[in-house]
Amino acid sequence: MEQVVKKNDIVEITIEDIGANGEGIGKYQGYTLFVKDTTVGDRAKVKVMKANKNYGFARLMELVEPSAYRVEPRCPIAAQCGGCQLQHMDYAKQLEYKENKVKNCLTRIGGFLEFNMEPIVGMEEPFYYRNKSQFPVGKRKDGGVAIGFYAGRTHSIIDTDHCYIGAKVNVDILKFMRNFIEKYHIEPYDEGNHRGLLRHILTRVGYRTGEVMVCLIINGNDIPHRDKLIEGLKKIPGMKSICLNINREKTNVILGDTIVPLWGETYITDYIGDIAYRISPLSFFQVNPIQTKKLYDIALEYADLHGDEVVWDLYCGIGTISLFLAQKAKMVYGVEIIPQAIEDAKTNARINGINNAKFFVGAAEDVLPQKYKEENIYADVIVVDPPRKGCEQSLLETIIAMRPKKVVYVSCDPATLARDLKFLCEKDYEMVKVRAVDQFSHSVHVETVALLTRLL
DSSP: OSOOOOOOOOOEEEEEEEEEOOEEEEEEETTEEEETOOOTOEEEEEEEEOOOOSSSEEEEEEEEEEEEBBOOOOSSTTTTTTSSTTTBBHHHHHHHHHHHHOOOOOOOOOOOOSSEEEEEESSSSSSSSSSEEEEEEEEEETTOOEEEEBBTTTTTEEESSEEEEEEEHHHHHHHHHHHHHHHHHOOOOOOOBBBBBBBEEEEEEEETOOOOOEEESSSSSOOTTHHHHHHHHHTTTTEEOOOOOOOOOSSSOOOEEEEEEEOOOOOEEETTEEEEEETTTTTTOHHHHHHHHHHHHHHHHTTTTOOSSSEEEETTTTTOOOOOOOOTSSSEEEEEHHHHHHHHHHHHHHTTOSSSSSEEEOOHHHHHHHHHHHHOOOSSSSEEEEOOOOOHHHHHHHHHHHHEEEEEEEEEHHHHHHHHHHHHTTEEEEEEEEEEOOOOSSSSEEEEEEEEEEOO
């Protein structure tokens, strides 16, 4: 039987759904097409770019009839840039899409048919929320300096001085850096031949404190005219830290291991709730402090601590959730594989006067089983906040063996969340409730908190 469409065909479709990566999904004579930059309700002419047997990928050519949910993106490069996949979609519709994404994963992957899904927590102002930005530096085709973001799924730099989801101070930082690079002929890094000096400009901004950090990632040991660099950046309000990060490896990993202080501190400070955190260039810290407070409040509410509980916080990072929990628990034990993060966690505990939190370096799937086997540790509540790949099965088996009354699972990936909850709920646990939080407005990503309780 002949395939309905082939490459380069132009067809007209109506978008009926949104895929996991934010692309619109429509059908032409029963054949499914995925189309970037479209939303539910769009009637569009699209050009088929790739045609597999049962589905294909197409490019938006013309909007025949825009959806009622379509809005004009605030950012003029939103369609090219890889950062915002949903800026063309009404914000209320974005929230509905994310909540459905979590529901669908829990049903399809987890096998949960009826469950208590609390309303998604959105943002009042879903712009200018990111406290961390990483801007690659390169050359434009005309030889000028390119600073901005990578286009979706490429390493081609989209040149810009303004990001509508980043901190507003970045505009001043990038304008100064562009002038500095051009004036002093600082050579941008070239990924292809591993030559050039300046790879990335990293900024971090304290949402509550207003403190600003600029860290330049370089393929070398120093930067020329550092006195002029410092002199100019110091004038930007809130500047607290100027440093270099040395990365001489031929890699697309952004940061190296070595920090060279140029001026000020090697960290900035910010708050989540009443807890202060020191944040260095290498620290993992949630990028949306407004929503992080809401996320952690939900985790704390689900944990329902009364002051006499022992809590284990797995994948604890710099102690962000651990220190939140320590305000209400008897004792919190945090586990994290990155040694620098554990040093940050201990510092954060100290500067907040928190004495009932202890931290261990190591992989959660190694540390918890080992301590349970050798020391017979126990927990009233276990909190997990794993990376996108979710928890290792050996860790989940140890959690079941330890029999905590509650498991609070914080997730950045609904698919692995559903998989892990299914494993736990096939044993001795039941899912009581779940809630999504829009941590990354205008992107396809969503955070979720789930509460499991042990069956007696």
